[in-house]
Amino acid sequence: MYKLSQNNQVSIHNLSNVKVLPESMKILLFFGLKFSLNEKPNYKNIFDCIEEGKRKLAWKIFFSFQENDAEMDRLTEIIFNIKKSICPSTLHSPIENLLFNKDFTNNCIKSIKIQTQPHNKVHDFLINELELFLRNNDVIIKQSDKNAGICIMNTSDYKTEILRQLGDENTYRPSTLSEFNMAVDTFKDKTNFICKNILKDKKLNRIFPDTCKPAKFYVLPKIHKKFDSFPVGRPISSTIKCVNRGVSMLLDSILQPLSLLIPDLLIDSPHLLLLLSNIKLNPTRKYILCTADINAMYLELPISVCKENCIKFFVENKHKIELPINITFNQLKSLLHLTLDYSFLEYDKKYFCSTQGNTNR
16 A cells, blocks of 8 residues: 555645654555545446546547538537536537447446455555544645645634635625525525426426535635645535525526537636647747636626626527527526525534625535
């Protein structure tokens, strides 16, 4: 295990008062937080990854044989469709079925199950030693922002950064458990009425979670940015079990096809690199690539302005694309209210409500 850890080292940033880390703890953390737990393979995630790989590979091969510039101009739109499985009819390359038979993914999963023997990747005593070390030294371990490594921090410093952010009254306001419960009841009444009109005869059992909870709030230290004593944290709200998670997914499925019509859409960094590789430049001229970093963009977005712009874009462009669900202007407006106006957070048994921006995940 020690030799394996040396070949798969993960950057560890010690921001705590602990000067010396136990060797067993280093070995465990070198695997990274994503591989430190004793879990069975998630075959659903493996299945999705294989399907995503098939789509991307098929499109890559398809465009490598294209000489028509008109086809290449559609690359941005197609790459977006590959990113999200919203419109099945436009997701797949024309040659995907030629490259992979229909049982390819299932056969891969069967092969993995046969070759995968259930065993613990990490011994229990290492996990127990790590938990004991964290308790005795009052430290906490979190993934850093931008996948820059793992941070070991004093629990007090971590809590101070979280409370500093939640104390910003321009973005969050204090709330209570009773207010949250009342909001859940109101939300369910409104959602049942709206979704029955939108989804008609379809079941609503996936709209509401079995048990509703406020979003779990945490931060990812921005270790890649300059800091004095403790790095600023990127705020994240985990929306698992949130009352409006299902409605948000429904709204996302409606708006995603429309986002294809956004001018100069950039999906992510690989998409930008792909676009840059297709630009033809004059070799006799000099060019400069300018970039800009938007500081805390999501926290600075007024919710009311976001709603207005979204509705305006929907009205102007809904006739240009086939939407997965027929929806009216008023229904979209109601879904936006339900998605953005019920953002409750919880940290250390304290409740807050987000009044601006969106840090949900």
